[in-house]
Amino acid sequence: VTLDRFRVERPETAQAGHTDEVTNFASTLTIRRAGRRVLTREVRVNQPLAYGVWSLFQASYDPKNPLNSGILIVRDPGQPCVMIGLCAVLLGTVLGLLASSQRTRREGETS
Amino acid sequence: MNAVATLTVSLASYGLAGWVYATAARRASPWGRRVASTLFAVGFAATAALVIATWEGTGRPPFKSLFQSLLLLACCVSVVHLVVERIAPWPPVGAAVSVAMMSILGYALAHPDLGPVGHPPALQSPWFIPHVVAYFAGYGTLLLAAVLATAHLTCPARASDREPDGDRLRTDRVRLMHALVVTGFLLLTAGLVLGSFWAREAWGAYWAWDPKENWALISWLTYVLYFHLRRLPGWNDRSQAWMILAGLAAIGFTYLGIQWLPTADSSVHVYR
Numbered sequence: 001v002t003l004d005r006f007r008v009e010r011p012e013t014a015q016a017g018h019t020d021e022v023t024n025f026a027s028t029l030t031i032r033r034a035g036r037r038v039l040t041r042e043v044r045v046n047q048p049l050a051y052g053v054w055s056l057f058q059a060s061y062d063p064k065n066p067l068n069s070g071i072l073i074v075r076d077p078g079q080p081c082v083m084i085g086l087c088a089v090l091l092g093t094v095l096g097l098l099a100s101s102q103r104t105r106r107e108g109e110t111s
Numbered sequence: 112m113n114a115v116a117t118l119t120v121s122l123a124s125y126g127l128a129g130w131v132y133a134t135a136a137r138r139a140s141p142w143g144r145r146v147a148s149t150l151f152a153v154g155f156a157a158t159a160a161l162v163i164a165t166w167e168g169t170g171r172p173p174f175k176s177l178f179q180s181l182l183l184l185a186c187c188v189s190v191v192h193l194v195v196e197r198i199a200p201w202p203p204v205g206a207a208v209s210v211a212m213m214s215i216l217g218y219a220l221a222h223p224d225l226g227p228v229g230h231p232p233a234l235q236s237p238w239f240i241p242h243v244v245a246y247f248a249g250y251g252t253l254l255l256a257a258v259l260a261t262a263h264l265t266c267p268a269r270a271s272d273r274e275p276d277g278d279r280l281r282t283d284r285v286r287l288m289h290a291l292v293v294t295g296f297l298l299l300t301a302g303l304v305l306g307s308f309w310a311r312e313a314w315g316a317y318w319a320w321d322p323k324e325n326w327a328l329i330s331w332l333t334y335v336l337y338f339h340l341r342r343l344p345g346w347n348d349r350s351q352a353w354m355i356l357a358g359l360a361a362i363g364f365t366y367l368g369i370q371w372l373p374t375a376d377s378s379v380h381v382y383r
Contacts, residue, residue: 024232045232046313057315074315082317086304093300097293100338104286 001056004028004040006069008061025058027069043071053077114225117161121185122216124154129209136202144202148193151209155189158182158216171230174243177382178224183243185215187251191291195255199287203266207258233379238309242302246327249298250362253334256291257359259284260352285348288355289341296334303331322369323380330361 005028026044030037031051043049049056053075060070128150135143162182165173173179192208263284306324307317318324337354340346375381 022232024235046236048312048315055315057313059315072315076316079311079317083308083311086307086317090300090304093297097297101290101293104289 001071001073002030002032003069003071004030006061006067008066025061025069027058027071029056029071114161114165115220115223117157118182118216118220118223121154121157121161122213122220124150124157125209125212125216128154129206129213132202132205132209136206141200144200144205147202147205147209148196151189151205151212152193154212155186155193158185158189162186169228171228172240172243173228174239174247175228175230175234176224178219178222179228180247180382181215181219183247184250184254185212185219187247188212188215188254189251191248191251191255195287195291199283201262201284204259204262207262208255211254211258233313236309236313238305238312242305242309245298245302245305249295249302250366252291252295252298253355253359253362256288256295256355259288259291260355263288263348264352281348285351288351292334292337292355292358296331296338299327299331299334303327319379321380322372322374322378323365326361326365326369330358330365333358333361 007026009023009026024044024046026042028040028042029049030040032038039051041049043056043058045058048058055074055076057072057074058069059072062068062070128147131143131147131150134140135147162173162179165179174183188208188211192205196205306327310319311317333354337351337358340354341351369375369378370381372378
């Protein structure tokens, strides 16, 4: 992986007090495999790049050196399971509480 | 109208609403309660107008600084109160909610933070609004549950000569408190799940053991405990009310307390 370009995006209209504000950090990355260029794409905060089992994130920057970009490379094969699990927690909570409220209502009617 | 003036109007309406609610509670006057409710709605409208104006003026959802989040919380609590009041009008609760609103807005007015609020790149995501709104709607609902719980603990409704309907009233309140906990808990769960999806996209990991995340999990587990304990024998309306207050204490610490933790500096969630 090579870093072609790193740029700091700033708001188009730099209002008073907003001058040092950063809209985003963007790194143009090129992925090579056995010396051959496979892919060139820009990675920004909140917009990672997925390549095979890997994900590349814009993680940090160096305020002293505007040419340095921190890229986080993540390989987490269990992550889809966790995300499905989290959705299951949400769905389970909805269904469980619906069922329990119906039970409470029935108990209220019979008593 | 500037922000401080709008908030002062809002605070004054909530204050008046609280006073009329208290009077309506003493005299059992449904007419007074309606007046109080209208004043309360005026207070809400003023704060909501300020939030919308800030949003339009800056082009960003104003949910970032502590000051902005207090206004959002005030709006959420008000909406929940106005909805609940239509289902179960109970003036002492209106008075207590008005006091809570005055504290929230009073604190915001004492620390008005009206300067430009920078949004770091991580916040510029479509997940930002649903994540924050789910949490604050949840906090608002659970805060109202806690106000009801406090009212229930301090003025218990028992069957007596004065209140022949006491038992029915108590069942209604117990149900209402529970319904609020269910709704609030669902919103907390949604906020938690949305947050982990966002974190995966922004930081590359769904969970980072950030102090705010840990305390959000502790608050969530407190309500999980509530749902489990209520199946035990010996659970009654008082233990329910105490458990709701315990949940709110955990939320309070998640919202405001983590800034005093030694790990606060490393947190990305602390209001600065």
